[in-house]
Amino acid sequence: MSAVFAVMRRELRSYFVTPLAWVFSVIFLILAAALTFYLGHFYERGQADLQPFFNFHPWLYLFLVPALSMQMWAEERKRGTLELLLTLPITATQAMLGKFFAAWMFVALVLALTFPIWLTVNYLGDPDNGVILAGYLGSLLMAGAYLAVGCCMSTLTRSQVVAFVLTAAVCFLLLLAGQPLVMDAASGFLPAPLVQAVADMSFLEHFAAIARGVLDVRDMIYFVLSIVFWLAAGVIMLNMRRAS
Amino acid sequence: MIETDQLTRRYGSLTAVDGLSLRVEPGQVLGLLGPNGAGKSTVMRMISGFLAPTSGTARVCGFDVRKQPLAARRALGYLPEGAPSYGEMTVREFLDFIARARGLKGETRWDAFDSVVERLQLEDVLRQPIDTLSKGFRRRVGLAQAIIHDPPALMLDEPTDGLDPNQKQQVRTLIDAMARDRTILVSTHLLEEVHALCSRVVIIAAGRLLADATPAELETRSRYHGAVSFSAPGAGVARRMLQRLPGVAAVETDPLDGRITVFPKTGCKVLEPVQTLLSEQGLELSELQLERGRLDEVFRQITTRSEAAP
Numbered sequence: 001m002s003a004v005f006a007v008m009r010r011e012l013r014s015y016f017v018t019p020l021a022w023v024f025s026v027i028f029l030i031l032a033a034a035l036t037f038y039l040g041h042f043y044e045r046g047q048a049d050l051q052p053f054f055n056f057h058p059w060l061y062l063f064l065v066p067a068l069s070m071q072m073w074a075e076e077r078k079r080g081t082l083e084l085l086l087t088l089p090i091t092a093t094q095a096m097l098g099k100f101f102a103a104w105m106f107v108a109l110v111l112a113l114t115f116p117i118w119l120t121v122n123y124l125g126d127p128d129n130g131v132i133l134a135g136y137l138g139s140l141l142m143a144g145a146y147l148a149v150g151c152c153m154s155t156l157t158r159s160q161v162v163a164f165v166l167t168a169a170v171c172f173l174l175l176l177a178g179q180p181l182v183m184d185a186a187s188g189f190l191p192a193p194l195v196q197a198v199a200d201m202s203f204l205e206h207f208a209a210i211a212r213g214v215l216d217v218r219d220m221i222y223f224v225l226s227i228v229f230w231l232a233a234g235v236i237m238l239n240m241r242r243a244s
Numbered sequence: 245m246i247e248t249d250q251l252t253r254r255y256g257s258l259t260a261v262d263g264l265s266l267r268v269e270p271g272q273v274l275g276l277l278g279p280n281g282a283g284k285s286t287v288m289r290m291i292s293g294f295l296a297p298t299s300g301t302a303r304v305c306g307f308d309v310r311k312q313p314l315a316a317r318r319a320l321g322y323l324p325e326g327a328p329s330y331g332e333m334t335v336r337e338f339l340d341f342i343a344r345a346r347g348l349k350g351e352t353r354w355d356a357f358d359s360v361v362e363r364l365q366l367e368d369v370l371r372q373p374i375d376t377l378s379k380g381f382r383r384r385v386g387l388a389q390a391i392i393h394d395p396p397a398l399m400l401d402e403p404t405d406g407l408d409p410n411q412k413q414q415v416r417t418l419i420d421a422m423a424r425d426r427t428i429l430v431s432t433h434l435l436e437e438v439h440a441l442c443s444r445v446v447i448i449a450a451g452r453l454l455a456d457a458t459p460a461e462l463e464t465r466s467r468y469h470g471a472v473s474f475s476a477p478g479a480g481v482a483r484r485m486l487q488r489l490p491g492v493a494a495v496e497t498d499p500l501d502g503r504i505t506v507f508p509k510t511g512c513k514v515l516e517p518v519q520t521l522l523s524e525q526g527l528e529l530s531e532l533q534l535e536r537g538r539l540d541e542v543f544r545q546i547t548t549r550s551e552a553a554p
């Protein structure tokens with residue numbers, strides 16, 4: 001446990017000494033606000049809720065989260081520090097968890113910094129704060145799933161750009177599973193039950209339910225399982241590298 | 245103690261390390277010597293647990309790297325090739341991270357930190373990001389990282405590579421100071437290092453063990469071992485007489501400075517006969533030297549022979 005914590009501390013600290021943390025948080029906050037007010041018609045809708053705010057999160061994460069996760073392992077490999085890290089008496093799982101939780105905590109922090117919009121909506125009207133809390137929780141879980149995909153993809157390459165593109169591509173597919181873009185392609189070669197399974201993997205569907213305030217345990221479990229799956233895949237990739 | 249047992253590593257069809265067995269005892273500094281690409285780093289990476297062996301295994305202080313990887317890594321301090329570190333961190337943060345990741349807690353961590361900072365004289369750079377340090381300091385930070393948990397076994401991959409002569413000397417002094425009751429495995433392709441550091445030498449090429457001996461033993465394999473070389477004006481006449489001396493295998497003259505070297509036949513001593521002959525001839529010697537043997541020549545001999553053979 002202390003090993004996970006040590007890795008997490010180091011990662012978090014490195015975010016803040018490099019421009020990464022500042023660029024990420026500023027861009028996220030500006031875009032989140034701009035999208036909510038302009039594309040989401042926050043005022044014009046005349047409703048006291050944060051639907052237009054949360055609706056854009058899947059798309060914001062689509063290119064911001066890969067930017068956060070791409071350096072995770074690719075950079076260690078490029079700088080040679082991977083050898084240092086993996087010869088410490090810690091397991092690949094501990095290292096992976098440390099890195100993942102550091103990034104996730106950072107996203108949680110940035111998400112918390114969007115609190116002015118919550119103040120705004122409470123000032124303007126009388127929203128259901130339970131629904132808003134559910135929205136935040138769903139958004140954080142979804143960010144975790146994106147990040148886990150990124151953790152896994154970053155182990156595959158020493159190039160950050162490749163890691164970014166792979167992560168964004170996989171997340172895009174997972175996001176749109178269930179939409180015609182993915183379903184039409186999938187139904188071409190997969191049997192019907194599997195097509196349905198693909199549809200059920202959609203990030204968008206699971207998030208939409210939570211964001212509407214329907215805090216279904218199954219949606220939450222879906223995101224948690226996604227996180228576990230992708231992190232496990234990443235650990236397997238790391239251990240395979242030792243042997244290959 | 246560090247042991248390898250038929251350690252083998254293949255990359256596809258290429259065999260980087262081929263059935264290597266060696267054993268380093270506490271108090272020994274073993275120099276792992278070989279030309280570039282001989283498999284030195286691959287051997288170290290397998291012992292450190294960074295790479296898994298294709299077959300065979302290694303043990304660090306009795307812990308098998310395959311069956312007890314964490315215990316083995318706990319007993320080992322390791323400086324990877326090029327001394328990688330997180331450049332954006334300060335020296336203090338970096339060493340603190342390593343200590344925490346190695347599970348050192350509370351008082352123990354502070355003591356370990358203080359002692360390593362003192363031993364490697366890092367006080368003045370503690371607050372500097374590692375990226376801003378000179379190469380010599382960065383190597384010292386790498387060494388500090390490797391010994392912060394006071395490991396019984398230490399493995400250093402080319403610890404002096406790329407340093408200037410003064411820095412090399414510093415690093416060697418440090419290793420020497422650590423050697424007393426530790427098991428140390430050092431890889432190098434610098435022969436000067438062998439004399440300065442190692443109590444034993446293992447030469448590998450193409451992943452195979454070619455020689456395992458003390459530096460002095462290796463020197464005896466050199467044809468220069470026991471040879472006598474001297475410079476004397478007008479020694480040309482003496483050359484033929486030297487060649488006729490019993491026990492002399494060959495006499496060579498350096499074309500550049502005219503220095504004459506007399507090579508003995510195996511098992512023969514030529515110092516005395518040469519000296520007697522020269523004084524009989526009344527030659528004025530400007531210098532005379534008994535050669536110990538040349539490691540670079542032995543190294544070349546051993547490693548090129550293996551290349552010629554399949």
